[in-house]
Amino acid sequence: MMPMSTSRPYHHGDLRSALLTAAERTLRDKGAAALSLRELARDIGVSHAAPGRHFKDKQALLDALALDGYDRLMQTLATADDPTLPLQPRLTGLTRAYLRFATDNAALLELMYSLKHDPDASEQMAAAAERTVQSLAAIVAEAQQRGEIIEGDPAMLTLTVGAALHGIATFAANGHADAQAAVDGVDTLVHLLLHGLLPR
Amino acid sequence: MMPMSTSRPYHHGDLRSALLTAAERTLRDKGAAALSLRELARDIGVSHAAPGRHFKDKQALLDALALDGYDRLMQTLATADDPTLPLQPRLTGLTRAYLRFATDNAALLELMYSLKHDPDASEQMAAAAERTVQSLAAIVAEAQQRGEIIEGDPAMLTLTVGAALHGIATFAANGHADAQAAVDGVDTLVHLLLHGLLPR
DNA sequence: ACCTGAACACCGTTCAAGT
DNA sequence: ACCTGAACACCGTTCAAGT
Numbered sequence: 500m501m502p503m504s505t506s507r508p509y510h511h512g513d514l515r516s517a518l519l520t521a522a523e524r525t526l527r528d529k530g531a532a533a534l535s536l537r538e539l540a541r542d543i544g545v546s547h548a549a550p551g552r553h554f555k556d557k558q559a560l561l562d563a564l565a566l567d568g569y570d571r572l573m574q575t576l577a578t579a580d581d582p583t584l585p586l587q588p589r590l591t592g593l594t595r596a597y598l599r600f601a602t603d604n605a606a607l608l609e610l611m612y613s614l615k616h617d618p619d620a621s622e623q624m625a626a627a628a629e630r631t632v633q634s635l636a637a638i639v640a641e642a643q644q645r646g647e648i649i650e651g652d653p654a655m656l657t658l659t660v661g662a663a664l665h666g667i668a669t670f671a672a673n674g675h676a677d678a679q680a681a682v683d684g685v686d687t688l689v690h691l692l693l694h695g696l697l698p699r
Numbered sequence: 700m701m702p703m704s705t706s707r708p709y710h711h712g713d714l715r716s717a718l719l720t721a722a723e724r725t726l727r728d729k730g731a732a733a734l735s736l737r738e739l740a741r742d743i744g745v746s747h748a749a750p751g752r753h754f755k756d757k758q759a760l761l762d763a764l765a766l767d768g769y770d771r772l773m774q775t776l777a778t779a780d781d782p783t784l785p786l787q788p789r790l791t792g793l794t795r796a797y798l799r800f801a802t803d804n805a806a807l808l809e810l811m812y813s814l815k816h817d818p819d820a821s822e823q824m825a826a827a828a829e830r831t832v833q834s835l836a837a838i839v840a841e842a843q844q845r846g847e848i849i850e851g852d853p854a855m856l857t858l859t860v861g862a863a864l865h866g867i868a869t870f871a872a873n874g875h876a877d878a879q880a881a882v883d884g885v886d887t888l889v890h891l892l893l894h895g896l897l898p899r
Numbered sequence: 900a901c902c903t904g905a906a907c908a909c910c911g912t913t914c915a916a917g918t
Numbered sequence: 919a920c921c922t923g924a925a926c927a928c929c930g931t932t933c934a935a936g937t
Contacts, residue, residue: 514901530815532732537929546903548932553901557930609814612873614805615730628875648896655884659863659891662870666862669869673812675828676858684855691859695895696848714920737910746922748913753920757911 515553517543519567522560526606531561531613561610562620568607569627575600576631586642591689593635594664598685601668602678608669635661648693663692715753717743719767722760726806731761731813761810762820768807769827775800776831786842791889793835794864798885801868802878808869835861848893863892 521539536557537547554560579596581589601608616624636657642648648656667688670676676684721739736757737747754760779796781789801808816824836857842848848856867888870876876884 532815535929536931547930548904549902551931555931605814609812612809612869612875614809614873615732625874632875646898649898652887655887656891656896658867658870658876658881658884659888660896662866662888663859663863664866665869666864666866667858669812669865670858670862673814674825675812675832681858684858687852687855688859688862691856691895692892693896695891695897696856696860696893697895698846698849735910736912747911748923749921751912755912 514543514545514549518550518553518560519563522564523567523607526564526610527604530606531610534561536560558615558617559620562616562624564607565611565613565616566620566623566627568604568611569624569631571604572597572600572611573627573631573634576634580634580638582641586638586647587689587693589638590660590692591685593638594667594685594689595682597664597668598671598678598682601672602681605672608672612669632657632661660692663688714743714745714749718750718753718760719763722764723767723807726764726810727804730806731810734761736760758815758817759820762816762824764807765811765813765816766820766823766827768804768811769824769831771804772797772800772811773827773831773834776834780834780838782838782841786838786847787889787893789838790860790892791885793838794867794885794889795882797864797868798871798878798882801872802881805872808872812869832857832861860892863888 518539521542522534525534525539534557536550536554540547540550550560554563575596576593579592581592584592611624636653639648639657639660640653643650643653643656667676667681667684671678671681718739721742722734725734725739734757736750736754740747740750750760754763775796776793779792781792784792811824836853839848839856839860840853843850843853843856867876867881867884871878871881
């Protein structure tokens, strides 16, 4: 039990992170469009102008949320990756992790991939996305070196795998595919990616 | 030259479609978040309450835009589809068409795939998406019957192909992949999907 | 440094009233 | 049937002033 100070000082202590926490909650519960700085301020118990000290405008708060999302996604993927595995189970594991993140954070993912960001934040997000792509590219390159997969432009192989993973994750996140069906289908999807659709 | 009535009547004639046209324009130029019913009304020259006659709220207008987007996407794909082609060029053509639509209508696509819609509109959109999936499923089933691709759960093959197409389209739309690079990569992507990544 | 409170210029939505 | 004009309850953002 933390003692609550009965005299409420006019400042908050760590308003910035309190705003981000509260914002992510409403993002999750009601979506980005329903997010109001004034409402956040009310919930936290601070004046409506206070958020302006920490985020130059509403978009800056959304950008910060999205950037945090990229960090968490990358950490999720890094944790899920097992470099000792052969390619197929390794990709399956990564895909499952991405799928789980997507369904658990659907609104956040939508925000992360949305078009409207400050140029500065856009740059940071492009860099974060690029880092994720690079780790996938590294996996592809490794597999090529081991002779597990075909030669050819590694960027194209990475793009293909990345597109398939991204596609199924967004299908699952927005309900275009049933989430459980998508999870169950990961094995088959990765198998098809590796083996192709043509008869042998 | 249409004669302009100098006495401006208090009604508009076809306000509903005028609103949709203007809304799509701002969606394209400034994004969904910047869309204001009052501003639309001003631009069209009608009172700020007039839109309420045609759309019960702002979300209803966004839903109508998204639904129209699904219609146009399906029409684009139907036009681009050439059933006389073998599977590989057929899929390549469809993917190109989807890519073009995605880059030409990035904000609209984002709106179409966004999570926040009225339940009623969501149902219609799910149905529209389902129809698109079904036409892809039909192509897959045909190819299976002709022995062009492997047997196995057609739904999984469709999901895999659909995920890859959707993934590359969204990459292109939001700039995660350079649009031109994505278009150039379509041949390779479809080839990889069909042939797989494993060495033969 | 950090926050308040008032002010400004906007919103979306509703509703009686007009034509 | 379709629109207006006023009204209501909100917004985001700015800025002098407070501590």
